[in-house]
Amino acid sequence: MPLYQFVITLAVVGLLLWVVNRYIPMQRQIKGILNGVVVIAVILWIASLYKNFLLDYVSQFGAGPRLITAVITLVVVGLLLWLLNNYIPMQGQIKGILNGVVVIVVVLWLMGLFGLFGYISQFRIGH
Numbered sequence: 747m748p749l750y751q752f753v754i755t756l757a758v759v760g761l762l763l764w765v766v767n768r769y770i771p772m773q774r775q776i777k778g779i780l781n782g783v784v785v786i787a788v789i790l791w792i793a794s795l796y797k798n799f800l801l802d803y804v805s806q807f808g809a810g811p812r813l814i815t816a817v818i819t820l821v822v823v824g825l826l827l828w829l830l831n832n833y834i835p836m837q838g839q840i841k842g843i844l845n846g847v848v849v850i851v852v853v854l855w856l857m858g859l860f861g862l863f864g865y866i867s868q869f870r871i872g873h
Contacts, residue, residue, distance in 0.1 A: 779829055782829040786826070790818070816859060820852070
């Protein structure tokens with residue numbers, strides 16, 4: 747994608763988001779969620795555009811596509827948890843349980859992504 751199309755697209759998305767935030771009446775929490783979703787979508791769109799560039803750049807440091815996938819996933823999950831914790835009203839205990847479940851799932855996913863389950867099976871308890 748040429749640079750001018752990239753800049754125009756970002757400007758249009760930013761202008762539309764500004765118009766929605768400025769002129770469409772809605773609750774502050776909903777606006778925050780909408781802004782977060784748009785930011786995440788733009789980050790994922792930019793990452794998909796420059797995936798080959800990022801892979802080449804990161805591979806110079808000895809990291810591969812799994813690391814890029816893990817970092818992007820952690821950023822997106824972190825942003826979603828932040829949005830959930832700040833803008834979705836629910837009891838603190840439920841938020842704590844939800845955060846714990848998400849962290850456990852992400853840790854298990856990361857272990858599978860990097861092939862660490864094979865190492866766990868080697869550990870023995872007892873004799």
